[in-house]
Amino acid sequence: MFDFAFMQRALAAAVLVGVLCGILGFFVVLRRLAFIGVGISHSAIGGVAIGILAGWNPLLTGAVFAIAVALGIALVSRSDNISEDTVIGVFFSGSMALGVVLFSMKSGYQQDLFSYLFGNVLAISTVELVALACASAVIMVIMLLTFKEHMLISFDEEVAAAYGHKVLAMNVLLLVVLALTVVIGVRLVGLLLIQALLVVPAAIATLWALNFRWQVLLATLIGALSGVVGLVLAYQFDLAAGGSIVMVAVALFFITLLAHFIHRQFRTPPSVSLDQP
Amino acid sequence: MNTLLEPFAYEFFRNGMIASVIVGAVCGYVGVYVVLRRMSYIGHGLAHALFGGAVLSTIVGVNFFIGAGVWALVSAVLIHLISHRRLVGADAAIGVVTTSSFALGVAVVSTYRRFTLDFEAALFGNLLGITPTDLWVIALTSAAVAFVMIVIRHELLFSTFDPEVAPVYGISTGRTELIFILLLAVTVVASTRILGVTLVSAAVVIPPVIGRYLTQRFQTLLLITPVIGAVCAATGMYLSYFIDISSGAMIVLTFALVFFLVGGRRWLRGTR
Numbered sequence: 001m002f003d004f005a006f007m008q009r010a011l012a013a014a015v016l017v018g019v020l021c022g023i024l025g026f027f028v029v030l031r032r033l034a035f036i037g038v039g040i041s042h043s044a045i046g047g048v049a050i051g052i053l054a055g056w057n058p059l060l061t062g063a064v065f066a067i068a069v070a071l072g073i074a075l076v077s078r079s080d081n082i083s084e085d086t087v088i089g090v091f092f093s094g095s096m097a098l099g100v101v102l103f104s105m106k107s108g109y110q111q112d113l114f115s116y117l118f119g120n121v122l123a124i125s126t127v128e129l130v131a132l133a134c135a136s137a138v139i140m141v142i143m144l145l146t147f148k149e150h151m152l153i154s155f156d157e158e159v160a161a162a163y164g165h166k167v168l169a170m171n172v173l174l175l176v177v178l179a180l181t182v183v184i185g186v187r188l189v190g191l192l193l194i195q196a197l198l199v200v201p202a203a204i205a206t207l208w209a210l211n212f213r214w215q216v217l218l219a220t221l222i223g224a225l226s227g228v229v230g231l232v233l234a235y236q237f238d239l240a241a242g243g244s245i246v247m248v249a250v251a252l253f254f255i256t257l258l259a260h261f262i263h264r265q266f267r268t269p270p271s272v273s274l275d276q277p
Numbered sequence: 278m279n280t281l282l283e284p285f286a287y288e289f290f291r292n293g294m295i296a297s298v299i300v301g302a303v304c305g306y307v308g309v310y311v312v313l314r315r316m317s318y319i320g321h322g323l324a325h326a327l328f329g330g331a332v333l334s335t336i337v338g339v340n341f342f343i344g345a346g347v348w349a350l351v352s353a354v355l356i357h358l359i360s361h362r363r364l365v366g367a368d369a370a371i372g373v374v375t376t377s378s379f380a381l382g383v384a385v386v387s388t389y390r391r392f393t394l395d396f397e398a399a400l401f402g403n404l405l406g407i408t409p410t411d412l413w414v415i416a417l418t419s420a421a422v423a424f425v426m427i428v429i430r431h432e433l434l435f436s437t438f439d440p441e442v443a444p445v446y447g448i449s450t451g452r453t454e455l456i457f458i459l460l461l462a463v464t465v466v467a468s469t470r471i472l473g474v475t476l477v478s479a480a481v482v483i484p485p486v487i488g489r490y491l492t493q494r495f496q497t498l499l500l501i502t503p504v505i506g507a508v509c510a511a512t513g514m515y516l517s518y519f520i521d522i523s524s525g526a527m528i529v530l531t532f533a534l535v536f537f538l539v540g541g542r543r544w545l546r547g548t549r
Contacts, residue, residue: 028369029369032368032369034318034368034369034371034372035317035318035321035368037372038318038321038372042475082312082486082489083312083315085315085316085317085318086312086315086317086482086485086486088317088318089317089318089320089321089478089479089481089482089483090479090482090483090486090533090536093476093478093479093482093483093529093532093533094479094483094529094530094532094533094536096475096476096479096529097476097479097525097526097527097528097529097530097533098526098530098533100401100475100476100523100525100526101522101523101526101527101530104522104523104526105522117400118383192325192379192383192475193376193379193380193383195372195376196372196373196376196377196379196380199369199372199373199376200372200373200376200377202369203369203370203372203373206369237388238387238388239384239387239388240383240384240386240387242380242383243380243381243382243383243384243385243386243387244384246376246377246380246383247377247380247381247384250373250376250377250380253373253377
């Protein structure tokens with residue numbers, strides 16, 4: 001199956017997106033950004049629709065729009081007395097509706113819309129793959145360079161600020177990078193499912209309770225592994241690639257959860273039962 | 278004048294209009310507590326999880342309301358249980374449960390070979406497909422949700438504003454939350470026919486926020502939010518007939534527009 005050029009490209013994209021989502025997902029889970037991840041990824045569909053109608057590159061407009069929404073969410077939830085999760089709910093459903101309305105203005109939109117919502121591995125071109133690889137490399141370098149600073153901010157924003165770190169700038173950077181990652185993953189798993197690749201591998205890594213460096217590494221490995229296995233399964237059984245990649249990641253999560261519980265059962269010291277009357 | 282009344286001559290439009298008013302009102306009412314309890318993510322997650330149930334019930338041939346309803350109630354209980362464990366962060370756990378159900382739906386749809394109108398309707402809603410039976414189901418479930426909400430209003434209010442003191446007065450916050458999340462699940466199921474799983478959370482979240490902008494009193498908020506929801510939904514529905522775009526999206530766009538108008542007016546005045 002790897003003789004096909006499209007499969008080779010899809011495989012490269014799966015590894016790339018898996019690794020990238022693993023790194024970003026670590027921060028998403030650590031900083032409890034799961035819902036903002038949903039908000040950013042879902043609202044990108046508004047930007048994609050604008051791009052298609054205006055004849056620009058939909059991935060570019062999608063990225064710009066997603067970044068704008070991320071900043072808008074940060075701005076409104078800072079300055080107004082509505083809670084952040086509510087602001088996310090308002091913004092993403094608004095831009096989602098905008099996207100659907102704009103798509104429906106174009107005839108024969110259904111196929112197009114669905115390929116952005118659920119991914120379309122056949123649409124990955126070589127040029128795009130190279131662009132995605134460059135963007136991912138830049139994101140990874142940025143995240144690794146600012147890793148320590150992000151960790152410090154994750155644990156105590158006030159202390160980090162007292163030590164002279166630019167907390168606001170780093171938080172904005174994280175949101176921007178998140179928005180870019182979402183768009184990078186759109187061809188592989190689609191805007192509605194990219195959230196799963198951010199959260200699930202990182203959640204699996206948390207369950208193993210290793211130190212943070214190992215968690216990041218494990219999350220990237222699991223991300224890439226579920227990308228590749230999911231893609232192979234999708235090819236064999238003729239499934240949607242995005243759905244099957246996420247299903248593999250979720251299966252890994254539940255296996256880990258089971259292993260975690262069994263491990264905990266065995267670890268319980270026997271002396272506890274002796275204490276009971 | 279005739280052109281303005283023209284849509285009401287069609288039965289499908291009248292059904293859709295009634296359904297969207299009911300859904301707008303009940304989502305707004307439930308949404309007040311969703312926003313105050315900061316459960317927006319759970320509402321969104323429930324809607325997404327529902328997609329798996331909707332797809333499976335279409336393929337197996339079970340009635341949508343029964344299949345998706347059972348699926349949503351099970352997901353609601355799961356989310357409720359998981360979000361109280363300290364194993365993984367609550368938000369990550371909700372993410373895992375809901376995306377797995379959603380991805381299952383996507384994978385199953387793709388084997389089904391026909392990415393047809395049924396699934397588009399599950400995603401974005403389809404007002405034209407509202408049969409009189411659907412209308413009855415939507416009306417009765419919404420009435421039931423509103424009734425239960427009114428019956429448990431004291432428990433809800435107390436556990437929302439002071440979850441620590443409420444148990445002292447004999448209110449089980451855990452049980453109240455479970456009941457509420459089940460009610461939310463039922464509301465989402467009743468609304469997906471109109472708005473679809475991707476847009477339903479807008480109807481739950483946006484009207485209460487608009488209400489919050491307009492009043493500071495809780496009782497007033499409870500009264501005006503369903504009205505805002507119903508009026509916006511009716512307006513969106515009505516506009517979608519003339520502009521010829523998906524009615525679910527048009528309804529949500531109306532919500533968003535009103536939100537930006539009301540919010541923008543506050544910003545201009547500089548009031549907080």
